[in-house]
Amino acid sequence: MPKLIVKPSSLKELWKITPALPYKRKYLSGGTDLVNISNAGADDSDCWLDVSALTELWGIKETKSSIFIGAAVKISEIENSVTARRWLPALIAAIPHFASPSLRNMATLGGNAANASPCADGVCALISERASVWLELKGKKRKIPLTGLFLGPKKTALKKDELITGFEIPKWKHTAAYQKLGPRSYFGISKAAVAISADIKAGVAAKVSIALASVGPVIVYAAKTSAFLSGKSLVADVISEAAELVKTEVSPITDTRSEADYRREMCGVLVSRALQGLT
Ligand SMILES: Cc1cc2nc3c(=O)[nH]c(=O)nc-3n(C[C@H](O)[C@H](O)[C@H](O)COP(=O)(O)OP(=O)(O)OC[C@H]3O[C@@H](n4cnc5c(N)ncnc54)[C@H](O)[C@@H]3O)c2cc1C
Structure with a gap:
């Protein structure tokens, strides 16, 4: 220290x-x-x-078209927020899988993003929610899509001293699911995880948005699988096809936590489970 x-x-x-x-x-x-x-x-x-006393980084605010979560907001604050529960179902679904209750009282969403881990559950859920991130350097602000923040494991597009001030998530009608596979059901870093957000009407999915953790150098946005599912009924054949397709969009590695082939296979299983949870 x-x-x-x-x-x-x-x-x-x-x-x-x-x-x-x-x-x-x-x-x-x-x-x-x-x-x-x-x-x-x-x-x-x-x-x-x-940065914990920077009041500009505090709070969860609602505007007409979006939700803003300050970078210094603790994960447990999000868990207890009525606004987040109403508008951010993927993030809310991810939180019980995020570490432990005591750790969630300390950990922030800003730290989760700046750390740039491919396993980050908060980031995975936020990407599925279509979030952007607000940055500030010497008073100059800029907003970029959250996917644009990550260059590789532990590598971000942040300039020297550039600060994450918060996350902007558009308000859109959707339901969501979060599936995480780890050495234990809870309290562990994932072997693979998936967040799916979608607007489901009469069993037909629209605006599907799938993000995966721990199966690439950064959180993976599964663009092909998301596009494939949009406009389709979530019937068994469609879910099976999506589960196969998503395996072509990930690039997992073998490390101390798991093996590449197993991780790829489990991406299909997790996507299938998450989609079944949406119907
Ligand atoms: C036991 C344990 C279990 C964990 N389990 C999980 C889990 O299940 N899922 C998960 O996703 N993570 C997990 N983590 C990782 C960690 O808790 C999260 O990544 C957390 O969100 C980090 O936030 P923090 O506020 O503690 O960041 P810090 O440790 O304070 O900072 C992390 C990095 O971000 C930088 N930083 C912090 N804030 C900003 C900012 N506003 N702007 C720019 N840079 C900034 C710091 O310089 C540092 O490099 C776990 C960690 C531990 C120790």
Whole structure:
């Protein structure tokens, strides 16, 4: 852990103090990833900037057309939010699979995205929800599709000192499911996971949006399978075809948690289970 940890209370203060801080600096949010990395001796920064007091990064806000979730919002806050429960079914479905209740009281959505893990459950659900991410650097704001933030495992498109301020999710009528396969049912990082959002009317799916975790270098948006399902009745044959198609869209690896072939096969099974849960 670095000797210097600073905690600005506004974005204005953050941009004012940053230039004078040691060059090797990182943001600290809930610390559930960063403190672990530091304890493992893999963080060489000389300063951490604690973002938890930046009020601009707090809260879940509803506008006419979208929901905004601040980057410093804890996962447990989302779990208990009436607004999130009404508008973000994929994210809500993912949360019980996210670590443990105590960890969800610390972990934030901003940290989940900035950490750029291909296993990130929050990001997987948000991509299925069609989220964008708001970024800020020295007072300059920009918004990009969340899929555009990730360049590879642990690699993002963030510029030096660029801060994630929040996530914007369009309001759209949909139902959703989240399926996660891990060493245990809960409290573990996945071997594979899938989030599916869709607008279902009389058994016919529209605007299908499928994201998968732990089966590629970044969270995978399954564009072909999503397009294939849109406009179709979710009958057994269609679900089987989608389960085959999704296997062509992932590129899993073999690592300590699982084997590539097994992961690919399970993507089909998880998509099939998730679709059956939607009908
Ligand atoms: C036991 C355990 C179980 C876990 N289980 C899961 C799980 O099931 N699913 C899952 O998805 N994750 C899991 N995680 C990982 C972790 O909890 C999440 O990724 C969490 O959301 C990280 O958020 P944080 O606020 O703790 O981030 P931090 O640890 O504070 O930060 C993580 C990274 O993001 C950067 N950062 C933080 N906030 C910002 C910001 N606003 N702008 C730019 N950069 C920022 C930091 O510099 C750091 O590099 C688990 C972790 C542990 C220790």
